[in-house]
Amino acid sequence: MTESAEFPMELPAHGEVAGLLDTLAREYLAPGVQFAVYERGVISSFEYGEETYGSGRPVTADTVFPWGSVTKSATALLLAQLVSDGDLELDEPVGPLLPELAGSPDSPLYTATPRRLLSHTAGLPDMPPVEDDLALRDCVAASAGAPAVCEPGKHFSYANLGYVLAGRILESVTGVTWWESVRDFVLTPLGVEPGFLGAAAPGPVAGQHAVHLPTGSVQQVDEPGLPKALVPAGALMSSATGLLRYAAVHLAPGGSTVLEPGLLAELRTPVPGSAAFGLADGWGLGLAVHTDGAGRRWLGHDGNTGGASCALRFDPGRGIGVALMTNATSGRQMGHAFFDALAAKGFDVGRAEAPDLGRPLSGSALDAAAAEVCGEYRSGTDLLTVRRAGHGELLMDRGGLRPARLELHQGLEFRLKSESVEAGHGSDESKDLYCFVRDSRTGQVGGMYMSGGRLQVREGIGLLG
Structure with missing residues (x-):
């Protein structure tokens, strides 16, 4: 499985894609959807529905949706910049960089390495203590006694706590907040106007909706508040086209001034022990690794909030990327169905396919x-x-x-x-x-x-x- 070279692949006709979005958005009760495609520097976008259920305000190419956990890929990129500057080693324990862990040398947080934190192979539990809305430093200190769930490097275990630690490393090493770093060193250089949950957005913001498919219920929900410590794990927002401008760091010919090609390739390389059952074939640094039906490697990430979904996939070898955003909790299921339908039409973007299990045991x-x-x-x-x-x-x-x-x-x-x-x-x-x-x-x-x-x-x- 490698990043692909040239291979025939063509998106179905515009009307066919728009029809698929319409059909599936209705089936999964998603009030609004954006889908965008990046191909060799050109971005095409598709929109369906309304910003907020019953509002009558249409989703446009400028409507802003939350990235959710896709934000983690930007945090990984920031840490790779520290590696590039010689301020961080991917395979050295992070504890010496964080004064609040000085008294906990045996903590799994102290001994974790950036590579394992960013690939969810550090053996950490998922969630830090966020009830008191602690700042990054305080949250890391409060998590120092958390026991590991598995031996480091042995198993994949998705851990938001790892990205709390990553954000704190960035803050400690640079003296700059995560917000400022991601704005000044990632998004702005890539031509993406920053948007953050709970702050001013660069365009009209899509509402968020809880959908219960069995009963057909669609309820608008307030924007879920994000605890301060989880900002590096899920705070970014943009349109689907903005998300693809960000992903172009991996797609643009000749690379990017944001990070040198060798470290970009490091981000995309699966880490040993990172096979993620039901999610992906493996995990790089902030990026899930998927394989399509022809054995080609796609990278990306999915994100969900309390009322929205986001999915990013890209193939650096062919300079192709796609982004799907919805304003509904059912958007994850809709996304699976949409990518399956595209694959059936010859545009396979790589996704986690369920195996044929046969009949249940009895x-x-x-x-x-x-x-x-x-x-x-x-x-x-x-x-x-x-x-x-x-x-x-x-x-x-x-x-x-x-x-x-x-x-x-x-x-x-x-x-x-x-x-x-x-x-x-x-x-x-x-x-x-x-x-x-x-x-x-x-x-x-x-x-x-x-x-x-x-x-x-x-x-x-x-x-x-």
Whole structure:
């Protein structure tokens, strides 16, 4: 799998793409959508619907949507600039750079390296303590005692905490805030007018909407507030065309003055141990790695907020990129369907495809598998329990949510089948695929991948190896 050279690939006709967007936006109840394509320096854009449900204000090419976690790719680019300047080493522990960790030399935060932080292979739990809206330095200090979920470099485990640490490294080394750095050293040089959640935006801002597909409910939600410490993980906003102008750092012929070609290639290179079940084939530094049906490598990232979605994909070898933005929680599912439809028409941008699992386990096969997987699984304060119900089914208890039936398959992949309050309607999550994980040292089930590649570790086993 390599970055592709020349290969025939043509986007379907403009009207066909617009028709797909219209059909799928209606199916997934997304009030507004932007889709943009970058091809050898030229950006084409498509728009559908309205900024806010019922407002009558149309989405235009200038409407601004949140990037969500796509922001992480910009934070990774900023740290690569520090490497370029000789201020940071990708494979050296970051603890000596951060005074607040001086008293915690055994902390997984202290011993983490930038390469592992940016590729989610540092073994950190997902979320830092954000209840008190701590600044970056204080949040890192408060997280110093957080236990690792797995041995560094052994497993992928999506961790926002890693990007809190990355943002703090940038702040400590440069003396400049993350906001100023990303504006002055990434976005402005690339011709992107900065937009930040909770601050002034460079254009009309799309509303955000919670969509419940089983009942057809579309509710506008207030812009979710982003704790200060999570800014490096998810604060950016722009239009889809603005997002592609940013991605052009990887696509423009001759490279960019923002970062030299060798380090840009480093960002795009999958890190050992970064295979991300259900998300991507691997992870570079701030970038997911996908493979299309012809074996070509695509890079990118997805982002979601409490009422919007964003997806970026690009192929540096051919100078092609695409960006899809919606103002709905159902936008992630719509995006999967849209990229699948484009692939069927010969424009495959690389995506995580679900394997053919066959029928769920039953009878004695389910009995044997259930004996392996039942137990409690934790990530930070989040505790999930897998148990056998009286009638033989596997159930998952998830805090304040209703128990979900666990549909288990031969390779220990599973889907959750919960029932909504409305009789007869399955939940929106029923197509998502998860997986139990074996410890490489013992062969026993020691964890599970849940939504977004987050690793939950079985209670009592210590670090997952």
